[in-house]
Amino acid sequence: MGRFNSTYMVDGRLQYPFFPSMPVPYIKGNRFEVSNEGEAISDSYMMPFDAELTGIAVACNKYNDEDYWSLKVNDELILETIYTKELPEGVFFMAVIPVSRGAEIKFIFNNKSGISKSVWYNLQFLRD
Known part of the structure; x- marks a missing residue:
């Protein structure tokens, strides 16, 4: 039998993790170069404090439909x-991802096209 979870609204808001518990925005951005075809290039960020990951933004200076990316938090594949x-x-x-101080967030870019490019990403958090 499947598991059934229920949540309710208090004061017109959803409960955590569908509504964040931390109030202060924090965005960590980074940029790196990729050039080798087929090679997965990864970039890591160690969290300096407890936070809630709410999203990520990604861009390249050259796009190719063969290229793709992934995101891990403490080796757990999120995207x-x-x-x-x-x-x-x-x-x-849709739900915030709690990230503890010292946790590793790893952005992985697979440059299947082999075209050299710059990649930018912004990790979007909330913190106390």
Whole structure:
């Protein structure tokens, strides 16, 4: 039998994790170069404090429909094989992802096209 979860609204708001518990926005951005075909290039960020991950924005200076990216939090795959589009892309989570101080967030870019490019990403958080 399947598991059934229930939530309710208090004061017109959804409960955590569908409504964040931390109030202060924090965005961490990074940029790196990729050039080798077929090679997965990863970039890691270690959280300096407890936070809630709410989304990610990704862009490249050259787009190719063979390229894709993924995101891991403490080796747990959160986003897998997201193919690049011809415009910058944002992914906003329906539920916040708690991230503890010292956690590793890993952005992985697979440059299947082999075309050298710059990649930018912004991790979007809330914190106390």
